Amino acid sequence: xxxxxxxxxxxxxxxxxxxxxxxxxxxxxxxxxxxxxxxxxxxxxxxxxxxxxxxxxxxxxxxxxxxxxxxxxxxxxxxxxxxxxxxxxxxxxxxxxxxxxxxxxxxxxxxxxxxxxxxxxxxxxxxxxxxxxxxxxxxxxxxxxxxxxxxxxxxxxxxxxxxxxxxxxxxxxxxxxxxxxxxxxxxxxxxxxxxxxxxxxxx
Numbered sequence: 220x221x222x223x224x225x226x227x228x229x230x231x232x233x234x235x236x237x238x239x240x241x242x243x244x245x246x247x248x249x250x251x252x253x254x255x256x257x258x259x260x261x262x263x264x265x266x267x268x269x270x271x272x273x274x275x276x277x278x279x280x281x282x283x284x285x286x287x288x289x290x291x292x293x294x295x296x297x298x299x300x301x302x303x304x305x306x307x308x309x310x311x312x313x314x315x316x317x318x319x320x321x322x323x324x325x326x327x328x329x330x331x332x333x334x335x336x337x338x339x340x341x342x343x344x345x346x347x348x349x350x351x352x353x354x355x356x357x358x359x360x361x362x363x364x365x366x367x368x369x370x371x372x373x374x375x376x377x378x379x380x381x382x383x384x385x386x387x388x389x390x391x392x393x394x395x396x397x398x399x400x401x402x403x404x405x406x407x408x409x410x411x412x413x414x415x416x417x418x419x420x421x422x
Contacts, residue, residue: 246387254390255300261394262295263288265401273409290348291405295397298340300390306333307389310381317382325381330374338365341404357408365407372400 245253266288273281310328314321342362346354376396384392 246391250387250390251301251304254304254394255296257391257394258300258397259292259296261398262401263292265398266291266405269402269405290345291401294341294344294348295401298344299337299397300394302333302337303390303393307386311386322378322381326374326377329377330370334369334373335366338362338369342408345408361407361410365404368403368407369400372403376400 242253267283270281270283270288273279274283306329310325314324314328339358339362342358342365343354346357351357373396376393380389380392380396
């Protein structure tokens with residue numbers, strides 16, 4: 220028994236190291252495909268955790284909505300991953316180094332140029348996929364609060380990103396942080412603000 224446990228202790232780190240090596244190799248050979256897969260995984264996990272919370276800890280207790288989860292994951296993986304991959308390559312070429320001024324420029328460009336566009340795409344594509352009659356209603360109601368929440372969360376996160384994270388791992392880092400952020404975004408998306416009041420939107 221002791222020998223089996225010893226073998227497991229040796230095998231497990233070796234297996235994890237092998238998987239990490241395969242992942243790094245995949246990032247180098249197929250960066251967009253690998254980042255897209257990472258984003259799909261994290262967006263799916265975040266949406267599942269959000270739906271699980273709603274099912275067991277809210278008064279409405281809605282059933283799992285696979286279609287909504289699929290839309291969120293598809294938008295996140297197909298739009299965000301390729302866009303951010305090329306965006307970070309551009310920023311790294313444009314602003315070289317990790318000086319405070321350089322990091323500040325990257326964060327400002329990220330949060331006040333790219334982020335507003337991506338959030339608009341998020342709400343726009345979801346409205347199209349949900350076949351809503353008014354494609355801009357949800358955008359008008361939730362865009363500004365989503366953008367404000369985004370700045371509170373992502374400005375510190377992106378400061379860490381541009382200061383400490385290697386360029387080839389940045390999309391993966393952002394996808395990992397997105398597990399938390401997408402829960403926040405999904406929470407905002409499920410709330411309906413109209414007529415001066417606020418209530419939970421049932422989907």
